[in-house]
Amino acid sequence: xxxxxxxxxxxxxxxxxxxxxxxxxxxxxxxxxxxxxxYGAPLSDLEAYGESPEGTFxxxxxxxxxxRDQAPPMVVHFPKSCLHCDNAPCVTVCPTGASYxxxxxxxxxxxxxxxIGCGLCAxxxxxGAREMDGAEKVMxxxxxxxxxxxxxxxxxxxxxxxxxxxxxxxxxxxxxLSDPGSDVxxxxxxxxxxxxxxxxxxAPVNKYLPPRARDTLDIPDLASLCEPAPEANGxxxxxxxxxxxx
Amino acid sequence: MHPAPxxxxxxxxxxxxxxxxxxxxxxxxxxxxxxxxxxFGLGYGLAGxxxxxxxxxxxxxERALLAFTQWRSSWLSREAVLSAATLAVMAxxxxxxAFWDTPLPVLxxxxxxxxxxTILATAMIxxxxxxxxxxxxxxxxxxxxxxxxxxxxxxxxxxxxxxWLMLALSVAMVAHWVAGDRRFAxxxxxxxxxxxxxxxxxxxxxxxxxxGRNYLLxxxxxxxxxxxxxxxxxxxxxxxxxxxxxxxxLPASYFAAILALALHMAGMLAQRWLxxxxxxxxxxxxxxx
Numbered sequence: 333x334x335x336x337x338x339x340x341x342x343x344x345x346x347x348x349x350x351x352x353x354x355x356x357x358x359x360x361x362x363x364x365x366x367x368x369x370x371y372g373a374p375l376s377d378l379e380a381y382g383e384s385p386e387g388t389f390x391x392x393x394x395x396x397x398x399x400r401d402q403a404p405p406m407v408v409h410f411p412k413s414c415l416h417c418d419n420a421p422c423v424t425v426c427p428t429g430a431s432y433x434x435x436x437x438x439x440x441x442x443x444x445x446x447x448i449g450c451g452l453c454a455x456x457x458x459x460g461a462r463e464m465d466g467a468e469k470v471m472x473x474x475x476x477x478x479x480x481x482x483x484x485x486x487x488x489x490x491x492x493x494x495x496x497x498x499x500x501x502x503x504x505x506x507x508x509l510s511d512p513g514s515d516v517x518x519x520x521x522x523x524x525x526x527x528x529x530x531x532x533x534x535a536p537v538n539k540y541l542p543p544r545a546r547d548t549l550d551i552p553d554l555a556s557l558c559e560p561a562p563e564a565n566g567x568x569x570x571x572x573x574x575x576x577x578x
Numbered sequence: 579m580h581p582a583p584x585x586x587x588x589x590x591x592x593x594x595x596x597x598x599x600x601x602x603x604x605x606x607x608x609x610x611x612x613x614x615x616x617x618f619g620l621g622y623g624l625a626g627x628x629x630x631x632x633x634x635x636x637x638x639x640e641r642a643l644l645a646f647t648q649w650r651s652s653w654l655s656r657e658a659v660l661s662a663a664t665l666a667v668m669a670x671x672x673x674x675x676a677f678w679d680t681p682l683p684v685l686x687x688x689x690x691x692x693x694x695x696t697i698l699a700t701a702m703i704x705x706x707x708x709x710x711x712x713x714x715x716x717x718x719x720x721x722x723x724x725x726x727x728x729x730x731x732x733x734x735x736x737x738x739x740x741x742w743l744m745l746a747l748s749v750a751m752v753a754h755w756v757a758g759d760r761r762f763a764x765x766x767x768x769x770x771x772x773x774x775x776x777x778x779x780x781x782x783x784x785x786x787x788x789x790g791r792n793y794l795l796x797x798x799x800x801x802x803x804x805x806x807x808x809x810x811x812x813x814x815x816x817x818x819x820x821x822x823x824x825x826x827x828l829p830a831s832y833f834a835a836i837l838a839l840a841l842h843m844a845g846m847l848a849q850r851w852l853x854x855x856x857x858x859x860x861x862x863x864x865x866x867x
Contacts, residue, residue: 392787400779427655428644449637458709469637531766
């Protein structure tokens with residue numbers, strides 16, 4: 333049944349630090365690499381060498397500019413993937429039972445052999461976390477690297493999602509968010525981690541950490557630097573006027 | 579949202595078909611003999627074409643039978659179950675009316691109720707989606723139900739009822755548009771909540787995550803349709819409901835009824851195209867549109 337479990341034993345998820353992310357897209361590539369070669373249908377590219385190449389990705393990095401009052405604007409790199417919501421709307425809309433949330437760890441998965449490719453789950457997700465594969469015509473989404481985190485054939489340090497393992501800045505953290513004593517829960521508490529679009533009622537498991545306050549420098553009034561150059565006098569003024577007339 | 583032709587054909591034709599079947603089920607004077615073959619044939623034909631069109635929307639139509647399994651949680655699954663149940667329950671009523679001149683009113687009433695439930699389930703597939711604020715509102719199901727019942731009444735030659743339903747449909751469409759235009763603003767979602775950075779300042783997309791197109795943009799960030807929304811609303815309202823209503827006020831004639839039906843269907847195709855094309859998905863906030 334595509335009903336949601338009343339409670340999951342654990343809540344495995346990611347904590348993404350927007351202060352630390354440098355926007356290098358390494359997590360995007362490692363995610364694509366691992367998930368193309370492992371669990372489920374590969375993540376296809378269409379027209380990879382053509383005029384308008386596109387492909388399926390489970391994790392993408394947007395970059396936003398935040399304009400602040402009385403302070404210079406900030407650039408914030410913003411990785412986005414499935415948030416493994418407690419109240420996942422993508423699960424309940426599925427007509428076939430292909431989309432489900434696991435009771436043991438809260439991971440939201442798609443049983444690809446039962447997916448009819450109707451796309452309704454992608455419509456129901458406010459975050460755009462699901463993409464229909466252009467070649468396989470089944471719905472693809474972040475699996476939280478379910479084939480890594482429990483994989484005893486991998487060395488222990490590799491038993492975490494590929495995006496977390498690869499992040500060179502340490503901006504991504506993986507753990508159990510239902511356990512208040514876990515490292516990720518402590519991080520969320522210490523840094524005031526937040527949900528994306530809480531008003532959508534999805535109760536996401538993944539949390540984001542806000543950018544830290546920047547040092548305040550004695551910054552001059554930036555607008556004054558944009559004022560037009562003063563009128564030139566003397567020879568330069570004559571040259572300016574002469575060139576203007578040409 | 580992407581206005582997929584398969585979904586527009588599906589929602590308009592199956593709506594019309596189930597609307598007609600509802601009238602044939604509830605009909606106190608049900609048609610018999612050859613007339614029943616024509617009317618029920620039309621109802622089954624329209625509903626069937628609509629459902630087949632819907633199957634074209636699927637990536638894996640060969641697994642479509644699985645869609646009958648999740649009726650406890652999914653409106654799409656409920657729609658599949660209810661439509662099949664309607665066609666099955668209505669079949670003995672149709673056959674008895676056509677071949678033995680004896681309508682079976684009990685089955686007819688159950689079938690009529692199931693027809694209405696099917697149309698409601700179709701509407702709820704869209705109305706349940708909170709991420710599309712324009713759809714997620716009580717005004718969505720009345721548009722689907724009244725469109726199906728008004729068109730169905732016209733097809734079933736119940737012209738007086740059709741006139742009143744056309745007028746009700748025009749009110750429902752306007753209500754849906756007026757409410758819909760405010761829905762995104764009142765949903766509470768904006769670039770600030772989408773990124774969680776709204777507390778710090780004003781959020782603007784600086785660089786999109788990819789330079790090309792992708793499934794998400796194609797399917798859910800359809801901006802072309804919003805440009806002509808106003809004109810299409812007038813076309814939908816005029817052709818879909820008001821012109822047929824005017825024609826129905828004239829003395830009854832085959833010509834007026836057929837013209838009313840043609841105009842109504844053209845208007846409903848415009849309305850349904852717009853229903854998808856002008857609906858904004860909150861995902862667009864991550865792409866700055």
